Amino acid sequence: MAERCAVIGVGQTHHKAKRDDVSIAGMVREAAKMALADADLTWSDIDAVVIGKAPDMFEGNMMPELYLAPALGAVGKPMIRVHTAGSVGGSTALVAAHLVKSGRHKRVLTVAYEKQSDSDAMWALSVPQPFAAPLLAGAGGYFAPVIRAYMRRAGAPDHIGRMVAVKDRLNALRNPYAHLHLPDIDMAMVEESIMLWEPLRYLESCPSSDGAAAMVLAAEDAISGSNPPAWIHGTAMRSEPTIFAGRDQVNPRAGRECAADVYAQAGITNPREQFDCAEVYVPFSWYEPMWLENLGFCEQGDGWKLTESGATAFDGDIPWNCSGGVLSSNPIGASGMLRFLEVAMQVRGQAGEHQVDGAKLALGQAYGGGAQFFSMWVVGSEKP
Amino acid sequence: MSAPSGTVRPVSVASFAQSPNIRRDDQRNEVEGLLPVIAEVFGNIGITKDDVDFICSGSTDYLIGGPFSFVMALDAVGVWPPRAESHVEMDGAFALYEAWTLLQEGEIDAALVYSFGRSSLGDLNEILTLQLDPYYMAPLWPDIVSLSALQARALIDAGKATEADFAEVASRSRRDALANPKAQVAKDVAVDVLLQDPYVVEPLRRHALPPITDGAAAIVLAAGDKATAWSERPVWISGIDHRIETHALGARDLTSSPSTALAAQHAGVADGKVDIAEIHAPFAHQEIILRQAMGLDASVTINPSGGALAANPMMSAGLIRIGEAASRIAAGQADRAVAHATSGPCLQQNLVCVLEGA
Numbered sequence: 001m002a003e004r005c006a007v008i009g010v011g012q013t014h015h016k017a018k019r020d021d022v023s024i025a026g027m028v029r030e031a032a033k034m035a036l037a038d039a040d041l042t043w044s045d046i047d048a049v050v051i052g053k054a055p056d057m058f059e060g061n062m063m064p065e066l067y068l069a070p071a072l073g074a075v076g077k078p079m080i081r082v083h084t085a086g087s088v089g090g091s092t093a094l095v096a097a098h099l100v101k102s103g104r105h106k107r108v109l110t111v112a113y114e115k116q117s118d119s120d121a122m123w124a125l126s127v128p129q130p131f132a133a134p135l136l137a138g139a140g141g142y143f144a145p146v147i148r149a150y151m152r153r154a155g156a157p158d159h160i161g162r163m164v165a166v167k168d169r170l171n172a173l174r175n176p177y178a179h180l181h182l183p184d185i186d187m188a189m190v191e192e193s194i195m196l197w198e199p200l201r202y203l204e205s206c207p208s209s210d211g212a213a214a215m216v217l218a219a220e221d222a223i224s225g226s227n228p229p230a231w232i233h234g235t236a237m238r239s240e241p242t243i244f245a246g247r248d249q250v251n252p253r254a255g256r257e258c259a260a261d262v263y264a265q266a267g268i269t270n271p272r273e274q275f276d277c278a279e280v281y282v283p284f285s286w287y288e289p290m291w292l293e294n295l296g297f298c299e300q301g302d303g304w305k306l307t308e309s310g311a312t313a314f315d316g317d318i319p320w321n322c323s324g325g326v327l328s329s330n331p332i333g334a335s336g337m338l339r340f341l342e343v344a345m346q347v348r349g350q351a352g353e354h355q356v357d358g359a360k361l362a363l364g365q366a367y368g369g370g371a372q373f374f375s376m377w378v379v380g381s382e383k384p
Numbered sequence: 385m386s387a388p389s390g391t392v393r394p395v396s397v398a399s400f401a402q403s404p405n406i407r408r409d410d411q412r413n414e415v416e417g418l419l420p421v422i423a424e425v426f427g428n429i430g431i432t433k434d435d436v437d438f439i440c441s442g443s444t445d446y447l448i449g450g451p452f453s454f455v456m457a458l459d460a461v462g463v464w465p466p467r468a469e470s471h472v473e474m475d476g477a478f479a480l481y482e483a484w485t486l487l488q489e490g491e492i493d494a495a496l497v498y499s500f501g502r503s504s505l506g507d508l509n510e511i512l513t514l515q516l517d518p519y520y521m522a523p524l525w526p527d528i529v530s531l532s533a534l535q536a537r538a539l540i541d542a543g544k545a546t547e548a549d550f551a552e553v554a555s556r557s558r559r560d561a562l563a564n565p566k567a568q569v570a571k572d573v574a575v576d577v578l579l580q581d582p583y584v585v586e587p588l589r590r591h592a593l594p595p596i597t598d599g600a601a602a603i604v605l606a607a608g609d610k611a612t613a614w615s616e617r618p619v620w621i622s623g624i625d626h627r628i629e630t631h632a633l634g635a636r637d638l639t640s641s642p643s644t645a646l647a648a649q650h651a652g653v654a655d656g657k658v659d660i661a662e663i664h665a666p667f668a669h670q671e672i673i674l675r676q677a678m679g680l681d682a683s684v685t686i687n688p689s690g691g692a693l694a695a696n697p698m699m700s701a702g703l704i705r706i707g708e709a710a711s712r713i714a715a716g717q718a719d720r721a722v723a724h725a726t727s728g729p730c731l732q733q734n735l736v737c738v739l740e741g742a
Contacts, residue, residue: 002489055451062446062514066728083473102488127450239469254466
């Protein structure tokens, strides 16, 4: 039988365009030490380490977990390296959770990172492959046509994307760790920013960040630290193929089924009502209304209306991405884990200025690849 | 550190398949290489992808030289409708560990594990240099054969082995590989002949190096009723564990493998008599180090398949060790076997799996 598992420590770096004061090892260690301190533990209390990041080509290190083992106190311990594209930060946390849920370990450290300033993600995503269409425009170029399909399908007006861009950057002003702090952000500023991939403007896209995230997960009889635990109520992963005739890329079936799975485990029948907040992977503004529909927070075609009504704003009834989200900090490999970590902070009541009052139950979601890999968890302040 | 829980859910290696291991598979891409392997691993026990609840794969982008090589590889399984699936940037043996962990929770009963890699696409010796510390080691470009030669030299200097011992390992491995239809390098050459080989990097002669191999492998894990329904003689994983060492080669005693010893202890290698061991030792001298770390005496048959010296498909060679060991138990040739997988320069990370017949 699966053991109960909780988040008992969280840590993250101040996400920035360039962390040229630290090596990759120094950066991941910074987040890990913070998570250990939060859990009131030291390196020797940790049984295993699970690390994740996006493609190795981003920094040019093959299987960097080998080099990072000593920096993360993993010597003499099991260490696992996860890679599931953009969803990897979430999947990494889920693999760590399974090590605890299976009864295998009591306390597991999980870490995810990207040091984009050491890299060129656009180049790494655009290496020509035999028999495959080159992705010369990076992720934005890949997703822009999908967004246009959504706008047409849902009859969504142009300004919705800009609203999300403004809302998440306003939230980021409450989060000291966020990369982008744009105090003057408003609709006009987004509209005046350069068009990158129609309909996505510069300010409707995520930044390139250096940063790391870390969590300590523990079994019920190994809870420590002075902050309350965030109990894991459900975990799920789903994948579907990148391309085939008839695939719905706007509202992927893998995302819907992943949500259905995690909701069933956590007893969620009405996500908008039952969740106090959510952290959802929105690297391009329009993915908020699209995922609102995919995750069942509203009916099909109504996602943009929810965004437009202000329901997902910090003071709305279902705030999304109070941390500022991926639109405000994007250390790619860590971006998914930050979603999972931020909801743990919310239900532990440690989110500071971006804390949702009395948050008890929250959803963390990450996606990757051609919107084909999904990982999700539900965390709560109460034991499941 | 906590020891693995005493109450381990029995999980069986229900089916195993591997591609032919060849020097250069330039007629097929990764998906085409995997398709027959996946078909065979299901076909062996008459099941389909719908009979497994979880899929986990192991591969590395650096072989193909592009991001997300595992993404298209999923097409070899065909994850439609969508499936619960995960991937490690590690040998498939570690993917098997992840799947085994999920099976321990008791909520699912079967998993598909697979791995693949075409080492022929680039210069493998150079590519593996990119595994090293990117600030202090990789810029010096020490290649993996040279680092392994340093390890072999340390072994000789410590009086723990001789060049003739390396040749002995190579001679036996390739002779045993004659009985393995999937082997890439199989031949019967005497030790004194091998010792006439020129050095590649002293003290490693050509025979002490693994071949460069393209290949893929897959295993189906099963628990509960599926384990007994899918096998006449289930092969159970009685223990599995893996450990990592520091990356700094200067801080390690390269003549021993403490991470293997620790993993062997946690996997329970010494809890019974070992009949055979499939050891993932890419370089001949590493078998000697690993054998000692796992406490395997002269009574244990080592690498009846020929091991990694007969075929070394990157990212699959470890998973294949588990499959080869399980196959011999299933065939009644052994009752208890040890399988081992390694990763990183000079045996930095090691996994040990103990398998037992019913």
